[in-house]
Amino acid sequence: xxxxxxxxxxxxxxxxxxxxxxxxxxxxxxxxxxxxxxxxxxxxxxxxxxxxxxxxxxxxxxxxxxxxxxxxxxxxxxxxxxxxxxxxxxxxxxxxxxxxxxxxxxxxxxxxxxxxxxxxxxxxxxxxxxxxxxxxxxxxxxxxxxxxxxxxxxxxxxxxxxxxxxxxxxxxxxxxx
Numbered sequence: 001x002x003x004x005x006x007x008x009x010x011x012x013x014x015x016x017x018x019x020x021x022x023x024x025x026x027x028x029x030x031x032x033x034x035x036x037x038x039x040x041x042x043x044x045x046x047x048x049x050x051x052x053x054x055x056x057x058x059x060x061x062x063x064x065x066x067x068x069x070x071x072x073x074x075x076x077x078x079x080x081x082x083x084x085x086x087x088x089x090x091x092x093x094x095x096x097x098x099x100x101x102x103x104x105x106x107x108x109x110x111x112x113x114x115x116x117x118x119x120x121x122x123x124x125x126x127x128x129x130x131x132x133x134x135x136x137x138x139x140x141x142x143x144x145x146x147x148x149x150x151x152x153x154x155x156x157x158x159x160x161x162x163x164x165x166x167x168x169x170x171x172x173x174x175x176x177x
Contacts, residue, residue, distance in 0.1 A: 006151065009080060010148040011152075012073065013143045014133075014156075016095055017128065019064075019065045020095040023061035024057060027053060027061075028053055030051045031052045032044075032047070032050060033055055034047070039111070041111060045107065045110065047116045049106065049116050055103070058102075061095065062094050067088045069087050070085075070086075070088060080140070086139055093140075097128075097135025098132045101128035102131075105128065106123070108127075
């Protein structure tokens, strides 16, 4: 597989995760996942930014994107999984991993007393990516190589910055990070 094919296939693989990560900004809000409970250190478990609606909307968005990819790519030279069902399963696993990684990042940031909305490159941009890849690995191991993970880590950095600046300019986020 050449570099361009690896890059395209990696992007198509992670696309459900990117949508899962962005969807809570658009559809989140409501009841916090931690129900405003505090951890043993006296800080909130996750904070107000992690909501039930945002969590499940993120997973649903990933399933939808995975399913659409299955319809669009199945049988083409870019077919990643070979069956529509595997695209949907991959979407679910990528979305679940994305949201779990995002939650863990938030949990760790609260333990480090990093205020809500303050950036942390590893927690904000890489934690969701690595969890998404790990969760999807059972159905996507053939898509995960050192090269693809490195490519996605670099790509995610730029996608994350661009998406946050755009969300800020559109008034969806208070800060551009």
